[in-house]
Amino acid sequence: MASTDFSRTVSTPSQHHTFDRSGAFFARLHIDLILLLLLIALGATGLAVLYSGSGQEIGMVKRQAVHFGIGMILLFFTAQIPPRLYQLIAPWALAAGTLLLVGVLVAGVGAKGAQRWLDLPGPLPRFQPSELVKLALPLAVAWFMAKRPVPPRFRDLLQALVIIFIPTILILKQPDLGTSILISTSGLLVLFFAGMSWLLIFSMIGIVAAMAPMMWFFVMHAYQKQRVLTFLNPESDPLGSGWNIIQSKTAIGSGGIHGKGYLQGTQSQLEFLPESHTDFIIAVLAEEHGLIGVCLLLTLYALIILRCLYISSRCETLFGRLLSGSMSVTFFIYVFVNIGMVSGILPVVGVPLPLVSYGGTSVVSLLLGFGLIMSMYTHRQRK
């Protein structure tokens, strides 16, 4: 089935598409079957690992399955909405998100010295505006760049950077360094796919590298510095902030090639591994299923991202290509940052492993994103 889906690739990108029967069925539903199956496989894997990582708490697995179900329904609905509509609401969504971010700084609530939430009136749950911006920013930047000539002119790029940096700085103020970096990256990725020149790309990388030491002294908070220091030398504080990373590396390393067996991981089952159902869930998989399990999961992620990049390049509109390209790579960045952090090559930032870590918001917003990508790909302009 999968190969037939590839085979429908057409040389002339305008009018006729040939689908086999099921492909045609899903095309009419605006669903990419391959991506859908890969996501379901990842979700199922995630639930199985979650059962172990949660300390075999079936209730948590059920709740996560419900999150996944809700996400799938939202994916289906977002896929039905034509890209034109997204393009219409993109600037307004970002404007609203930015306003809410200002609201957070003025009247937000939070924990552990950071203000990240807005208390909504009445029965409404607490709301984290940065989640909205995660989707709104690439939408808005893609909207902006899609109306400009390709490759983008320098002036347009400067304007786009302003659009990116306003919400970034607002989130940085909360403070939430991790999210602000990820959100600005998703915007910058749009510029990358829009064809920003390599010269500019490398210059920007150079500027960021030069600014890093200044960040350390002027922008970063004590706890953020502590995280970086702990990352550089976890043994310096083995019972405090170094504990997490030492325990996760121990879990991963002790898993070996074959792993200790499902539900047999001593690090995770005996609660040595912290956050084993959320941010550090990959360590549970690594401990119980070994390097083989890790490689299979990485392969699954690779297939999803490659499929996304592939369908991004098949989108009819520039807006769709830019948006889905950016979102695909952003998804990958989440994967990379999470696994890099758990395995000790990146500092500890609170990033969940996409579609595997427990957490409703993350699962729903990610699947919503995939719905967007499918929408960009499956809706065709008819003349």
Next chain:
Amino acid sequence: MWEQSIRDKAYERRLFRARAIVAAVLVISALLTLAWRMTYLQVTLHEKYQDLSENNRVKIRPIAPNRGLIYDRNGVLLAENIPAYSLTLVPEKVDNLEETLAFLDELVGVSERDLEQFEKRSSYRRRPYEPVVLRQRLSAEEIAAVMVNRFYLPGVDVEAQLIRHYPHGDAFAHVLGYVGRINQRDQERIEQDEDSQRRYSATSHIGKTGIERRYEDILHGDVGYERIETNARGRLLRTMQRESPRPGTDLTLHLDSRLQLLAAELLEGRRGAVVAIEVETGGILTLYSNPGYDPNSFVTGISFDDYEALTASLDKPLFDRATRGIYPPASTLKPFVGLAALEAGSTSWNYKVRDPGWFQLDNDERFYRDWKREGHGVVDLEMAVVESCDTYFYDVAVKTGIDDLTPFLGQFGFGRDMSIDVISAVSGILPDREWKRSTGRGPWYPGDTVNLGIGQGFMAVTPLQLATATAVLANKGKWEVPRLLAAEDNIPTEFPHGDIPDIKLKDPSDWDRMFTAMDHVITGRHGTARALRANLDFPIAGKTGTAQVVGIEQDAEYDSEALQERLRDHAWFMAFSPIEKPQIAIAVIVENGESSGRTAAPIAQAIINEYLGGAEG
């Protein structure tokens, strides 16, 4: 957009596709980096992390041995280990300590003292997630109250442990001592050598005084180990391997609890001490000091206020009079002085002294008065012992001289701690020229010898020393060193006799004649302990003594009514029985008891009767 040409669109697509390929390459290489990193951790460093993970979950936990039990000579339990349930708290697991403590107070009652102790214990250095005791000795109802509400009390648990218990409480407090929580000083001592550090790795209590301290090394036993699997919170999941601890040695003491309890009963309301020794073995039958204290309160940690009360009390309940109280032996020394004079040839059984009620040294106007103002008339040695004539002993002591008197008395253990295993014992004072000079009291005067003749002046003995000397006297000079320990795990303990020479008299019949004199102390018409005749189940040889608390001014009237109770003389009695084949030797002191015949002697007799009567029955 749609106005733009097809050509532009194709270019846009090509451009995007190129960027997508770059992105795909970057993504793949980043994923390979992750795979490489995982391979490094899971393959290259696998063994290191496997060890770390094993060490995480598997802990070696020491298990404290059960402390050896202590029995008296009849198998009566004197110190045991009883299960006690204590309420423990893991501060790391308690969200709101104040609320939890308030709730526990509501459930089972937590006193100020418990809180004070709890804070003290939690401030000690301890492993994280190690429970801290909040309250000890929970009743069954209290345990139930806690368990029912356990859901609301995270981090709170009821733990069973064995704690030391002394069923007879006060009666054996001084001799047995007690165990208490290991403190900083104990810890430093334990850490001095590696083996004891290992042996005490699970132990919370250590012998602080008395037998508990003296035989700590054998009572303690040897630590055991278990390999256990724990989770990150230190909760025990399963025991993987166990090496049981070796319990401490059970001790059997020479002590006879019947006599000890009787002594406690007889000294009720008094300050004093009773020491009884088995003549044949030197085994200490009774070692009692009154008032006592409850050793059990020290096991769980005595409160500051209670401790204050004990130390501030005028009666000094913590002070062991039997082994540390030093008193002038007074007239109880007379049989020994008499033997010394016989041995020195300065008297004989026929030698007589005329006693006008006082004694004077040549060239000295000072009067050394006899307790009997009008004097005893013409007195020989036996009569001097029976009636406790001071003048006679003033006379023979001076004739014997300090240089012969002190060494002879020394043979009976005066001035030395002769005990093997009574750690609190002190040596008392046996004065001689050298002692007086070295303690800055100047040269020895003949008057000092006069005083020594009747056991006053510088001489000071503990009840244990007097009982020991009495036992040696009863054994006709044959030494059996006083001891408490009779058997370890029911195997009799052999103590080396050491190089203590037995006392040989030039004329061994002097022993018997002195025994007869001491017999007449009780049976004689004028005997100072003739009051004992009424209950004389067994023939007793004894000697009374009256130790002055304050020196009486020359010619001053001795008015006991006017003196405060605590300024009254101390009453001594030393005795052994039966006379033919002595089995028990005893020394009794009743502080401020005044009349030996009315206070100390009846106590000694009651104990002798109990011992010999009980042995027959």
